[in-house]
Amino acid sequence: MKAFADLTVFVRAADAGSLSAAARALDISPAAASATIKRLEAELHTQLFVRSTRSLRLTLEGERFLAHAREALRAIDDAEQALHGDQAQLRGQLQLSMPSDLGRSLILPWLDRFIAEHPHVQLRANLSDYFADVYRQPVDVALRYGPPPDSSLIALPLRPDNRRVLCASPQYLARHGAPEHPDRLVEHNCLRQMIRGEIHERWRLRRGEDDRTIRVQGDRVADDGHAVKQWALAGHGIAYKSWIDVSQEVLSGRLQVLCRDWRGEDAPLNLVCPDRRLLSPPVQRLREFLKQCCDELPAIPQ
CATH class of the missing domain: 3.40.190.290 (D-Maltodextrin-Binding Protein; domain 2)
Known part of the structure; x- marks a missing residue:
């Protein structure tokens, strides 16, 4: 699937801000990665990146195309999972944003267990107390306390009784x-x-x-x-x-x-995403896993 491979190189380069870093992650040569981007730009009749000797930056057209490229890759992953059913191994990259303290204290150790159970899943964790813009940043889902600031976001409860x-x-x-x-x-x-x-x-x-x-x-x-x-x-x-x-x-x-x-004050913990269509099989399995982990935490002492 040539188009799939081209989109993968493009998304990896956009996330890393570097063609060489994307090439290393995909185990191809920098020259091959550069040729892929040039071919993709020629097919789209637009420039996707502004290149310099030290940096790689998306153009406005590249930013617009990136969102569609991510969705296309997710759709292909979902189709593969659906084709093979429950017996298929989870694959793909999970990009997760989480609060700093929650991530260091609990979520990262839990994710170690999740990755051990699903070794073909790649994790990209962003630990920050600033609410990630899940529309523009390279984030699939975010863990956040309380209702999301944007009512259009989907909030799936993990620990609704937290305070x-x-x-x-x-x-x-x-x-x-x-x-x-x-x-x-x-x-x-x-x-x-x-x-x-x-x-x-x-x-x-x-x-x-x-x-x-x-x-x-x-x-x-x-x-x-x-x-x-x-x-x-x-x-x-x-x-x-x-x-x-x-x-x-x-x-x-x-x-x-x-x-x-x-x-x-109430502080319900939610898994937040911009669209239910982005709830890929890895994300859904992760949500089930995190919900189980949260349910095992002790109750607040009275």
Whole structure:
């Protein structure tokens, strides 16, 4: 399938920003990769890349064609999977975006197991607390907390009952004591995070009909959730984290949940994609796998 091979070279080169890197990944020569792109441009009567001695950049036409090329490759993969049924081995590349702390704490080890079960799947992981643009960036699906900012995106639930909890290390609590009520948070050093460009410093908790929003302060702010958790583990203050992110540390005793009779903000974990047609067999199998892993996590302590 010559057209399939040409599209594969084009997509790999676009993702890597380099013809030589694409050639290495596909085990072909750089000259062959360059010839493929030139042939594809000639067939399409348009320039797909702007080339220089050090960089490779998509033209506007190349960006437009890239989305269609990805969908065509996915369609071919789906057709092959459908042809062979459940006995077919999963193949193809999975491009997954995920929050930093969630990825490092849980998802990457889970993905190691997934890849071991499906050795013909190639993984491309993007760890960032910034919401990936799944329309323009080379991402198949994204793991994100809460509803997606764009209502047109498809959100498939993985852990819908997840929520935030207040937590701190035993060392911090030994020095400063544990707040008995959310209102006492103003007396503590609170570790805050930048979320979508804004400091998340209004922490909301409720108990029955009592709904409190406390504006907290502290000497540390990070745009990375993993950094906030590391500060909490080091005893620098109180964090307001997703239960999934800190569940292992709480179970091991490295962190303690505070104000347990107060309920933190809901933070359902979803698998997000722009279109159900992009839910290829590898993506669907990954979703089932991650859902099972999330279901095995412990419940939030009461």
